[in-house]
Amino acid sequence: MKHSVITGGAGFIGSHLAEALLARGDHVTALDDESTGTPDNLSAAAAHFNFRYVKGSVTDRELIRRLTATADEIYHLAATVGVSLLAEHPVQTLENNVAATGVLLEEIRREQARERRIKFFFASSHEVYGKNPRPEWSEDDDLCFGPTEMMRWSYGAAKAIGEFLTLAYRREHGLPTVIGRIFNVVGPRQSGAFGTALPRFVEAALAGGPLIVHDDGLQVRCFAHVADVVRAILLLMDSDRAEGGVFNVGSDEPIAILDLAKKVVALVNPQATIQFRSFNEVYPPDMEDCRRCVPDISRLRNTVGYFPRYGLDEILREVSAWKHGQI
Numbered sequence: 001m002k003h004s005v006i007t008g009g010a011g012f013i014g015s016h017l018a019e020a021l022l023a024r025g026d027h028v029t030a031l032d033d034e035s036t037g038t039p040d041n042l043s044a045a046a047a048h049f050n051f052r053y054v055k056g057s058v059t060d061r062e063l064i065r066r067l068t069a070t071a072d073e074i075y076h077l078a079a080t081v082g083v084s085l086l087a088e089h090p091v092q093t094l095e096n097n098v099a100a101t102g103v104l105l106e107e108i109r110r111e112q113a114r115e116r117r118i119k120f121f122f123a124s125s126h127e128v129y130g131k132n133p134r135p136e137w138s139e140d141d142d143l144c145f146g147p148t149e150m151m152r153w154s155y156g157a158a159k160a161i162g163e164f165l166t167l168a169y170r171r172e173h174g175l176p177t178v179i180g181r182i183f184n185v186v187g188p189r190q191s192g193a194f195g196t197a198l199p200r201f202v203e204a205a206l207a208g209g210p211l212i213v214h215d216d217g218l219q220v221r222c223f224a225h226v227a228d229v230v231r232a233i234l235l236l237m238d239s240d241r242a243e244g245g246v247f248n249v250g251s252d253e254p255i256a257i258l259d260l261a262k263k264v265v266a267l268v269n270p271q272a273t274i275q276f277r278s279f280n281e282v283y284p285p286d287m288e289d290c291r292r293c294v295p296d297i298s299r300l301r302n303t304v305g306y307f308p309r310y311g312l313d314e315i316l317r318e319v320s321a322w323k324h325g326q327i
């Protein structure tokens, strides 16, 4: 039986991943410092006898050493996520997204030196593409960041360093690694508190509105259901062909943010209004919005046969039902 460790296991994606790994029969340890996640997300997993929760940080090397001593797979999802957290805590964001990844990789290397092979998944982000002007982003595209004075780009740059570190440990020490560049993920348990558009819109519509759309609302995104993303991660980790690779993970069904807001109004509360506010009224001037963020997922599809199962309407119905139950 495999022992799988999830960092950021009490977070949105991590908690769904924990349930999927338990369902396939793994022993699962979820590690989380509860900076944005909560053990409440793990109530279903916690009922399982193969599950263990550890409160702590990935930056705690002693703790990571104890966990890697018995791990077969590590899913590194812990990160400081989202534009609003980045604006408030840029140091924590950088430390978490760079130093923590280095600690994990070094401890996995130590285990490998003792003949123990641990497979490593790094949850990267579409943010590594920066403001790439291409209509669809492919894994071998150039990374296009703005200047360092614009703190916004530090998040994508930190994730890119995480990717470089992962690939460097693979090249120099032969570690078995997979990198998933995750695009916008949505679903039950996602909080709107840190700026993510879809849960924020659903919460606003349920509360009677208004839904706040930044700038002209013509920014384009693709929203993947968390169950699809978890399935993609498991397919990648189970595939020998995917080892050592970098993969876009997400939906390739684009929608403008204003159209998303209109869909949420129609589905959740037709009385709710939509208001426009400039991005820089909401965020500091060194934050910059991204106009278009659409993945080319052909590499993922061709390598592991992945197709998304959930469309946007189904996702919206599920998220609003879940939020409704919460209120």
Ligand SMILES: NC(=O)c1ccc[n+]([C@@H]2O[C@H](COP(=O)([O-])OP(=O)(O)OC[C@H]3O[C@@H](n4cnc5c(N)ncnc54)[C@H](O)[C@@H]3O)[C@@H](O)[C@H]2O)c1
Binding pocket: 007, 008, 009, 010, 011, 012, 013, 014, 031, 032, 033, 034, 035, 036, 037, 038, 056, 057, 058, 059, 076, 077, 078, 079, 080, 081, 096, 100, 123, 124, 125, 126, 181, 182, 183, 184, 185, 186
């Ligand atoms: N949700 C998305 O749309 C999206 C998009 C792109 C990439 N990602 C990536 O997927 C991963 C998971 O994202 P999420 O949406 O589940 O976010 P989340 O904030 O719900 O989960 C992150 C979890 O990591 C924990 N954490 C943060 N720092 C930690 C540390 N040092 N030690 C232990 N735990 C720590 C937080 O408490 C939280 O539970 C992240 O790496 C994120 O960058 C997510």
